[in-house]
Amino acid sequence: MADVESFTLDHTAVLAPYIRLIGTESGPRGDVISNFDVRLVQPNEGEIPTAGLHTIEHLLASLLRDRIGGVIDISPFGCRTGFHLIMWGEPDLGDVVTAVSDSLRAIAEDVEWEDVPGVDAFSCGNYRDHSLHTAREWSKLVLSQGISRDAFARVGV
Numbered sequence: 001m002a003d004v005e006s007f008t009l010d011h012t013a014v015l016a017p018y019i020r021l022i023g024t025e026s027g028p029r030g031d032v033i034s035n036f037d038v039r040l041v042q043p044n045e046g047e048i049p050t051a052g053l054h055t056i057e058h059l060l061a062s063l064l065r066d067r068i069g070g071v072i073d074i075s076p077f078g079c080r081t082g083f084h085l086i087m088w089g090e091p092d093l094g095d096v097v098t099a100v101s102d103s104l105r106a107i108a109e110d111v112e113w114e115d116v117p118g119v120d121a122f123s124c125g126n127y128r129d130h131s132l133h134t135a136r137e138w139s140k141l142v143l144s145q146g147i148s149r150d151a152f153a154r155v156g157v
């Protein structure tokens with residue numbers, strides 16, 4: 001089986017919340033994409049409940065694109081401790097941290113239920129499984145801890 005970087009990361013050594021560049025990849029025409037580990041919860045110590053994570057996913061899809069260019073996709077980890085963020089090019093890590101933090105701040109402080117995109121049967125595969133309350137509370141918790149620019153040390157928080 002192919003080696004996958006995520007499974008070589010020592011999940012017992014990291015200090016969440018953090019954002020880490022997993023790596024870059026180049027396509028056949030030279031386009032570069034960057035893959036980030038957006039870790040919001042300390043691995044094996046907690047996880048965002050599914051409904052809240054689902055609502056954060058829907059909101060980040062819009063809020064993050066409003067705050068930084070080049071977002072291809074941001075999708076939750078199966079372990080529910082964070083998200084993969086795929087972006088065009090090689091964005092500055094500090095800019096990514098700022099954009100994610102500002103997006104979580106909007107979820108914690110500003111967003112109303114009417115603002116959550118795609119929460120009906122037409123546009124979501126499990127529209128009944130959402131919680132803005134949970135999304136808010138976990139966003140507040142992450143912001144209170146600060147998002148580090150280093151996975152193994154608390155940098156810039």
Ligand SMILES: [Zn+2]
Pocket residue numbers: 054058123124125126127
């Ligand atoms: Zn959905």
